[in-house]
Amino acid sequence: MRVTRFFGERDLGELLDRLFSFKGDADAIRRAGRAMVEANTHLPLDSADNLADVVKPGAMLAVPPVPGAEPRGTALPVADAAGETALERVKEAAPAFAARLAARNDRSREILRDAQGRLDDPALRAATAGDERLRELVSTLEERSQQRLEALGALQHIRDDVLGHVEETLAALMELAARRSP
Secondary structure (H helix, E strand, O other), rough: EEEEEEEOOHHHHHHHHHHEEOOOOOOHHHHHHHHHHOOOOOOOOOOOOHHHHHHHOOEEEEEEEEEOEEOOOOOOOHHHHHHHHHHHHHHHHHHHHHHHHHHHHHHHHHHHHHHHHHHHHHHHHHHHHOOHHHHHHHHHHHHHHHHHHHHHHHHHHHHHHHHHHHHHHHHHHHHHHHHHHH
C-alpha cells in the first residue's frame, strides 16, 4: 500500500493520472478507480462534483496496488510517508524543545545566582566569622556554585550547537523528502 496527499485534482480520472501509469489498459483504469474509491471510503472520490470542492487539500489518500497499473512517484510507500510525517513533527517540535531547555538552563542559573547571593550575605559572613569549619563550608559552596554556573554556560553553548546541527539536518532531510514528493 502506498499513500499520498490530495492536491486538488478535479476528478478521479485526473487523480488516477497522477498516481498511476496504465499503458493504455482500460480495464486497469477501471480497476484503479474502483480500488481508489474502496481504499478511501472516508472521501467522496466517486463524487460527480469537482473533487477539489469536496475533498480537502492535503487529505491523506491510500493508494492500493492495482494489477496492470504502475504506481508513479507521487505516492510513497507507507514507511516513507510515515518518515516524512515524523520529520515534519520533529521540525515543528524543535523550537518548543529548545525553549524548554533554555528555560531550564535559565532557571538553574537563577537558582545558583540566588545561592551565591545568599552566601555573600553579610549576616552569614558575620555568623561564620568565628568558625573556621563553617567558613570553609561556605567557601566550598561558593566554589561549587561558580563551577556549576560555568558548566551551565558550557552546556548552553553545546545545546545551541547541537540544536543548530539538528535544525540543519532536519532542513536537509525535509529537502530530500520534498524532492521525492510532487
